[in-house]
Amino acid sequence: MAKPELMDYDKAIELFEPVLGFEVHVELNTRSKMFSDAPNPAHPDFHVAEANTQITPVDLGLPGSLPVVNEEAIKYSISLGLALGCSIAPSSRFARKNYFYPDLAKNYQISQFDEPIAFDGNVEVELADGRTFQIPIERAHMEEDAGKLTHVGGATGRIQGAEYSLVDYNRAGVPLVEIVTNIIYGAEGDAPELAKAYVSAIRDIVVSLGISEARMERGNLRCDANISLSPRGSGKLGTRTETKNVNSLRSVERAIRYEIQRQAAILAGGGTIIQETRHWHEDTGRTSAGRPKSDADDYRYFPEPDLLPVEPSTQLIEELRAALPEPPAVRHRRLKESWGFTDLEFQDVVNSGLLVEVEATVTAGASAQQARKWWTGEIARLANAAGEDAATLVSPQQVANLVALIDDGTLTDRLARQVLEGVIAGEGTPAEVVESRGLAVVSDDTALIAAIDDALASQPDVLAKIRDGKVQAAGAVIGAVMKAMRGQADAARVRELVLERANA
Template structure:
């Protein structure tokens, strides 16, 4: 396909969302790839850390050198079984890997070792909680059926240099980093999701969000969509209302945020409707999602002619998890994240919105631990979803990776509630903790941060400020108590911030003979 056609596709006509729903029923299928956070790769002993120098985490096996052979990572198999169990799947008693044959420079063997007709887990489901929406739609629970979850290896990562599209066609040259080649992946495939109607895009988003929570709770993956450790392909088709025959689908790739999942599904629905309304057929193809413009563009045609010549991998023996092992792994499953969230939300007294912020910040566990360490739930939420979440976001790391522990936050909360620090001082202390200066009390000591407890010094400052502002003082005496704010500010300035603002207010009012 040439650039001109792509440009046309880019400005494809669409039908308004509400309108299409009067004539079509959406069907969505989601394929989610989860990179496992095992220490080593799927079939060799290479390290898996993200962000290493290109091609430093490789060996003859993951480079596909002549003669090299794979050996299955047992931990990855355990993770796959646990994921399958968490998705209410049946676990295969015996299954094999298969070779998916196709040529691409980022695939060292020119076949991907995957699973084909014998997945490790199959026939499952997961209940998805779809929150209320701005259009007035109520929150509801939707059951998504899981067709299968199977094990495979990731490919290397190609970077296409030059050209305008960032894709292989038109690039001046390409470089490949094989550090990612052989990283264990679990691909989770849903059955077609029908019956969600206008809420289909939200269901899709909520499903991916639910998977992310599950993977976190299982502690099997980093599930960072922005780093590609969780990737979603969204299949979308429309069928005329009342029909039961599935329409032709498109597969949208590169949907790498929760918000994008919802937007991409919604966009494809509006595009499909326009094509179908015009009496044309949907072309079976992969499409690329563009986060910036909010549209999809045509990728490569995908048809039944795609022939990966799957056959059982002869270099590996079958995987046969014993029923005892499966039950042992079932016993390690964490509490269902949705149930757990409900339990914690009740215990903490958070609103739905507050709880959603906590979940989105990935802070459920740390808040739980912070509360256990003695902080109030409100304070724990304030610190973890506020300044720490913003800091983590800026640094591109998880909130748990800032070097701040739940014990630190609990200690900080203690320093505030005991009156040693005020809010702005506490923020400075937290900066120090992030910078590695030590625990909160240590940082406060080292930085000389402490509220002045000496009422004499504060009274002196109050007297000085009152004397310097007779007009304001007079207003307050005359009943305009809200004017006290201006004086508090000056007193705090005099005290170089190291005073308790509430105390300052009290002293000012007392000095002026006014009842607060």
């Protein structure tokens, strides 16, 4: 397939105005599913299970099975709606969204259509240079997730070229909240960065609420990114595409940029944009066509006859409102002050999309500066090299454990980098990697003195130079000892011992 023509990004922004819209799906981490008592795979206790073992007749849509609404999921959804600045509907109801797909056993999805539980909100997001942008929220509605297809055969793992597909219904019925924005104007050239900042803000909100792990690589949080281009000055909306299930912050940013360049090239060449879903390919940095995008009428929505309306009491709503965590903008200011970061240091963390991980690492016992240093430095470097999100490589607790080994003198930064690579490779905890690879700092005086004596034997004039006041001459011995001990010597203790020998 020929590579699509792309327009230079700055030229595309000069000719067209990007118009955005986002649909973010958040898997709630309740213990059971949305409409059944099956274990919820989005809950930490039930992440890993054999295919088709976390199911009930309700999840499979078997005859005679009836759904029952999960009360905890209702509360989580209200909390999220309030955190998004939304009004909570005094009465909302579920509907049937009718369409066939192999992993949707009932041939319809229970969702909310014209009566969502939350509506008319607003989220403030911050760009890298400190500017803020208001994202209008149209609605946040409850629904159930579908199952998961695994395509076997072929080179890409996608349905194209696959020999057959397997269906796992464990995820069917997982409670979801879909957050839908209104049309977003005015992003201009910041559109890709704004997309990333918005999804990052949603992730921060749901994690702070404790209602989802929001791990994008696991599908806990997924973004459908809508983009259209309006010829500058025309006042007319262009035809939109919807890039489905983008599963990392980095990919959201790249997918928006790519679609702007792709659509601009087509429109400038006299072509037309097809209203369709598109798939993002992380390996090639491109989108590909999916299916023609359906409108609401195509789904034949009608009220779900097996479920009553959801009518939360005013008392419940106010109790949940009182329990809300601080808004992201307020939280940012608090963390910056408590960590003692400069504006540039804090913005470095925000821009990296790793604020949640840094905060969790500090909570786990690491200093703020060490947490920032490792997440935005070595971990981010390894993630970029692997084409992954940093949050997928290592956990905050593991980073905190690594920092603790540095603080207590077990590791130097150089050794810690080797330990980190072992942790990412799945070799165990930092302490286990230190043990298995034999990477601990050697601070035993007997071993160090033996290495110093060997180094001095080849540089007999060093002690005399030190006695003459040329203390920097000790560096040659320290370097030789560090090399001989593969970087595992305690350099500070080696220096002390060399100076003691000279003074003796």
